[in-house]
Amino acid sequence: MDNPLKVIAFDCDGVMFDSSQANQAYYNHLLERFDLPPMTPEQFAYVHMHTVDESLAHLFQDEATREAAHVYRKQLGYLPFMKYMQMEPGLVPLLERLRPSYKTAVATNRTDTMARVLTDNHIDHLFDLVVCALDVQHPKPHPESLNKVANHFAVRPEEVMYIGDSKVDEIAAIAAGTCFVAYRNPALAADHHIQRLSEIIGLLNGHTEKRA
Secondary structure (H helix, E strand, C coil), rough: CCCCCCCEEEECCCCCCHHHHHHHHHHHHHHHHCCCCCCCCCHHHHCCCCCCHHHHHHHHHHHHHHHHHHHHHHHHHHHHHHCCEEECCCHHHHHHCCCCCEEEEEEECCCCCCCHHCCCCCCCCCCCEEEEHHHCCCCEEECCHHHHHHHHCCHHHHHHEEEEEEHHHHHHHHHHEEEEEEEECCCCCEEECCCCCCCHHHHHHHHHHHHH
């Protein structure tokens, strides 16, 4: 890598927040509303990585029921389930330490809930850019979200570090040409693997030392 890292971008679910309990409750509530059984582990693994549109298409095979589920979920909102989301330890100190030396961004497959997640947790001011599924034509694993991050800050893809935890993050990061850091998922192909968000500072220091 010829240039120093300039932008640190984060996935939301599984990186910034442990949202597994919230997503489980949300989608199981939708299924129960339409007299369907709770998600299987395989179904949950899918919805935890994909957009709500993709997730409902995966869970509701009947088109009429799926459309009704969309209408209901827009009335319901995600707010009742946000109380189950748990911020990852060390996120706020990390963001405060990164800024202003680095630009910070979110690249997520969440849709209309991302802004509320940030504001309710009082961290919206710690990000320079938020790219969610509503901001792109092709959500992850397509690289468009990460391309948008690099273009917004007028940097090269290799000047962006992306922290993700899923296969869709891996595919998107590799396709975009960004430095990929896998969070708590050793099965992913990544430039670095970490278990704690605080380890990102050490990685950044290592990149700096290599160029000294």
